[in-house]
Amino acid sequence: MIGASICTIGDEILIGQIVDTNSAGIATELEKNGIKVRKMLSFADDKDEIRKNLDAELNESDIVIVTGGLGPTKDDVTKKVLFELSRSTRYVENTAQAEVIHEILASRGLDTLDTNRAQALVPDNCEVIVNRLGTAPVMILHTERQGRKVSLYSLPGVPFEAMGAMDDVISDIRLHYHTEDIYHKTVMTYGIAESALSDMLEKWEGALPDDIHLAYLPDPLKGVALRLSVFGGERLIQEARCERELAGLRKILGDSIYSEEGERLETVVGKLLKKCGKTLSTAESCTGGMIASLITSVPGSSDYFLGSVVSYANSVKHGVLGVSDEILKRSGAVSEECVRAMAEGVRKLTGSDYSVATSGIAGPGGGSEDKPVGLVWVGVSSEKRTEAVKFNFRNDRLRNTQRFAASALDTLRKFIELEVNN
Amino acid sequence: MIGASICTIGDEILIGQIVDTNSAGIATELEKNGIKVRKMLSFADDKDEIRKNLDAELNESDIVIVTGGLGPTKDDVTKKVLFELSRSTRYVENTAQAEVIHEILASRGLDTLDTNRAQALVPDNCEVIVNRLGTAPVMILHTERQGRKVSLYSLPGVPFEAMGAMDDVISDIRLHYHTEDIYHKTVMTYGIAESALSDMLEKWEGALPDDIHLAYLPDPLKGVALRLSVFGGERLIQEARCERELAGLRKILGDSIYSEEGERLETVVGKLLKKCGKTLSTAESCTGGMIASLITSVPGSSDYFLGSVVSYANSVKHGVLGVSDEILKRSGAVSEECVRAMAEGVRKLTGSDYSVATSGIAGPGGGSEDKPVGLVWVGVSSEKRTEAVKFNFRNDRLRNTQRFAASALDTLRKFIELEVNN
Structure with missing residues (x-):
């Protein structure tokens, strides 16, 4: 080598x-x-x-x-x-x-x-x-x-x-130079921490052939990538050997796998939307435009992305997205009710098929015992239904914002997959 | 040492x-x-x-x-x-x-x-x-x-x-060990390319005392940082010696200098807004939320940042920001008229004191001879006036978007400085 x-x-x-x-x-x-x-x-x-x-x-x-x-x-x-x-x-x-x-x-x-x-x-x-x-x-x-x-x-x-x-x-x-061929297969997962993942995969990993190497590659915006590598040999044969192992992995991880081609969450969401000819909008509070920024980092995203309302101030949540003053008073901006209203509001405002909304506390200040730094509510909405999920992280401002944005994209990905497959 | x-x-x-x-x-x-x-x-x-x-x-x-x-x-x-x-x-x-x-x-x-x-x-x-x-x-x-x-x-x-x-x-x-002190001063500049800057500063740089070192540090989101370093000596004396050289630098570069403390553009804009108690909103097309994302990366930005409309689709430019169909038809989305209307639109929509808007072509596709990839229009608006400036870059999608966002922040910075100082 x-x-x-x-x-x-x-x-x-x-x-x-x-x-x-x-x-x-x-x-x-x-x-x-x-x-x-x-x-x-x-x-x-x-x-x-x-x-x-x-x-x-x-x-x-x-x-x-x-x-x-x-x-x-x-x-x-x-x-x-x-x-x-x-x-x-x-x-x-x-x-x-x-x-x-x-x-x-x-x-x-x-x-x-x-x-x-x-x-x-x-x-x-x-x-x-x-x-x-x-x-x-x-x-x-x-x-x-x-x-x-x-x-x-x-x-x-x-x-x-x-x-x-x-x-x-x-x-x-x-x-x-004579370089040896390497065959890599990168399976992207989201929502399971690296240590938990390694526990879940212990048996499967232990049964891998000696020449197939596994690496865990965690990233706040991508989740954990699992990379299988084989050195040398015929490409088609190695591909088939890896494919055999992947079948077992899929059974264990189910829809926590979002790509088997090493793609990013925003790319996968974009492909899903293109495939079903639907459009998307976002309403962002704590993520401050990061989700829109990630989505538009994909060339061709103008085919499905209509736009976003970054409603940092409550006056914008109310005045532009139509979140009622009652909700803001009763439950506050970081709440299930609020992200549901934000998601529905931006979908109606832009006329998109799907929408995703976030409201949370990135820190360093602003947390309370009830709503600590690292808490985020994610709302997703289509004409048929609206859902909200809560996540808790424990990082600095940038890292929290990245995890909020990635969790929102992953929630949206599963939401769309469910509707498309039904 | x-x-x-x-x-x-x-x-x-x-x-x-x-x-x-x-x-x-x-x-x-x-x-x-x-x-x-x-x-x-x-x-x-x-x-x-x-x-x-x-x-x-x-x-x-x-x-x-x-x-x-x-x-x-x-x-x-x-x-x-x-x-x-x-x-x-x-x-x-x-x-x-x-x-x-x-x-x-x-x-x-x-x-x-x-x-x-x-x-x-x-x-x-x-x-x-x-x-x-x-x-x-x-x-x-x-x-x-x-x-x-x-x-x-x-x-x-x-x-x-x-x-x-x-x-x-x-x-x-x-x-x-006997350790020596170092004194650093980092002056941030925007809008002048590294090579042009080095031409402009040739004489000044040549006249620097031998023990004061200068480094050029370019970054797409920050412009070019100029760092002066002196090793050893009394801190107060070295500070005064650097200050003397800085006086010359200020004369040459004027308002291309946006910070003498090594701060980022979004931090400087935030400080300006805090100082004059004003609020900001953004309307983003090609930057897709990156400006809002940069602004909200600063802790405490909720004091002055109200929100953003990412108007990726023309329907959002029209429906949410109120850009007239005439403008979109006559001049197109990437035009002076459009960014002026976007900036004014988002300012009125959110009720902010200031606003900044972008519309451009990040690439890789979508350019024409008239409006090539890398072109961006930036609009800035306050109650008193609205202005628009055009920039041309030639990079890949991410780099173009970063330069678009930084140019917008710098245009906004100068716009606010002018109003505050008058």
């Missing part, structure tokens, strides 16, 4: 100002493609440090992936190190990248400055993958260490540019 | 399953206390790997902080390496930690098993900081390398336990 090191360059990481998410993203891609990440490291935007660390990693790993240390104000230190490592003699312009740079700046109404143009210059002994999402190209160095083939890939530091380049990087690795 | 390495141990980090947030948290604490983080690294939960990497880091840094590789199911590999590195001869029980272990388990209704009890055993040549938040103690090794004093701190992997131990770790470092 070929081994990789992932290096991130940047003072902002070393001083703790930003959390390095590039490494995890890159590691996920490498791992999916049968490349083992041995080590991750972050070091300073300094030529000597970069040179020393890249040298050391090339001596130990087959593949070294570097992000950062490129860009108009960064003095392009990584590029200078690549120039030396590749024993280049001059910089040559990559015309395709130069064009992208010009286009990007022109689309922002900006002139191409010399500092911008310089980004298209690459050491002549490096290969290039054009970065269509930004101005700094991906540079590749294929070389040798102690008779061993090694490769260095230099990616931009901006996360979406770095991740955008990974498909091409993987293709290039596959071209130069 | 003393240098540190931060090491995180764990396969779940290397396969990209979890993002390492411990390193950033620890780095922030070290950096605030004048300790320079040279390097961060993550490697596998394997004794040889741990030994090799810790050895290498002790040869280069004064302080090495390790998290993870402890715990009942982890086979305590880090502890075994510490035993060797410290040339210990036996394990001794730390009675204070043994008591904490017993208390924690008892409070969960569990008996103390041998595997739990073993966690209180530490190599006899190591010092201990009791971990009151969990079962694994912090172990300290003070030793020498090439006549140089070096120290290793082994922390638990659970983030809140690791962070909870940092105060004691810092105290111990201060006891053994």
Whole structure:
């Protein structure tokens, strides 16, 4: 199995100002493609440090992936190190990248400055993958260490540019190295905590064939993903073997499984709505627009999503959504009655087929013994019926809001599935 | 200045399953206390790997902080390496930690098993900081390398336990090393791209005293942060020296600076509204609720934020916000006329003092030559006036939406500042 090191360059990481998410993203891609990440490291935007660390990693790993240390104000230190490592003699312009740079700046109404143009210059002994999402190209160095083939890939530091380049990087690795195929199957579950899930699955997990690996991947917006992995072998055979195990999993977890393709909740909800030609609206208090934001993050969501009323103030719950003053006085905004009225209100206001509503207490302040921080009511409504469910979480403001939003999407998903299947 | 390495141990980090947030948290604490983080690294939960990497880091840094590789199911590999590195001869029980272990388990209704009890055993040549938040103690090794004093701190992997131990770790470092203070000033700017900013600041930057360092930190939701750093010296003097440089920066950048305290746009908008006792609502098409979501991510935002209408469908723009069919027919949803009507509509609907509206094309589909992907109109409105501004970006769907939302917040910020200052 070929081994990789992932290096991130940047003072902002070393001083703790930003959390390095590039490494995890890159590691996920490498791992999916049968490349083992041995080590991750972050070091300073300094030529000597970069040179020393890249040298050391090339001596130990087959593949070294570097992000950062490129860009108009960064003095392009990584590029200078690549120039030396590749024993280049001059910089040559990559015309395709130069064009992208010009286009990007022109689309922002900006002139191409010399500092911008310089980004298209690459050491002549490096290969290039054009970065269509930004101005700094991906540079590749294929070389040798102690008779061993090694490769260095230099990616931009901006996360979406770095991740955008990974498909091409993987293709290039596959071209130069023998990578083993891995077959993955990612089953998405919602509503069961990781530890409870592991108890429920203990027997099933224990009976899995030795070469089928199981990983639990929890995420507040996605629930717990269960990933089955098999290395090597014929894809069709491995697929069939995993399918056999999945049959048992489905029996245990039932409708807690929302996707067997690793999709997100908002994608699954969108597909369901598209399939049955129905529309959706949301009424959000504590989630403050996060549910609408998640739903509209899916391209094509305008086909089924009509809109949302974020009714943060009670005056908006009453004035726009039509929640009665009585309900607000009697039960308060965080109550079953209120989310039912909110869900019905937004459905009628927008004329949508389905709606989902939330009202809860994200914290840090605002909780009471009766209604503690982390409590949320979720309401779902269609022409036929309206339902409300209560959830309790115990996290910080952001985490609570994310769990509220995901619970609302999952409640909606089950509600629609039930109506569609009946 | 003393240098540190931060090491995180764990396969779940290397396969990209979890993002390492411990390193950033620890780095922030070290950096605030004048300790320079040279390097961060993550490697596998394997004794040889741990030994090799810790050895290498002790040869280069004064302080090495390790998290993870402890715990009942982890086979305590880090502890075994510490035993060797410290040339210990036996394990001794730390009675204070043994008591904490017993208390924690008892409070969960569990008996103390041998595997739990073993966690209180530490190599006899190591010092201990009791971990009151969990079962694994912090172990300290003070030793020498090439006549140089070096120290290793082994922390638990659970983030809140690791962070909870940092105060004691810092105290111990201060006891053994002379640490220098660092003064930072983070100036937030919006609306000027990093490369243009660096051109504008070239002369000012060139005239900065050698010991004042400048860093550019771009982020789609925050704009570009400019961070000034000075090491050592008297805090008040360094503050005054930075203040002198800032005066020049303010002249060049004017109202492109939205905070000198490193705050986010939504925080600054919230403070402005609180200060003048005004309320806000939003009407969002392409941003799909992201602006509302950002605004409500600030604790206490219910004091000024009334709500939002996410008018994804034209029927909601018309039916809820009152945008006339004529406008939608004549100019379309992505137009100056439409965002003006949306902003005015939501302000009247919710009764807020201010409002901001967006309509644009986030992509990937839906663009035309006239109205390309990345185009957004932003409308802002108060009782006195309504304005609209156009922006062009060229990113993927998520990035475009983030830039749309941030541009809307910045437009709103300037709009309110102008009214408040007049």
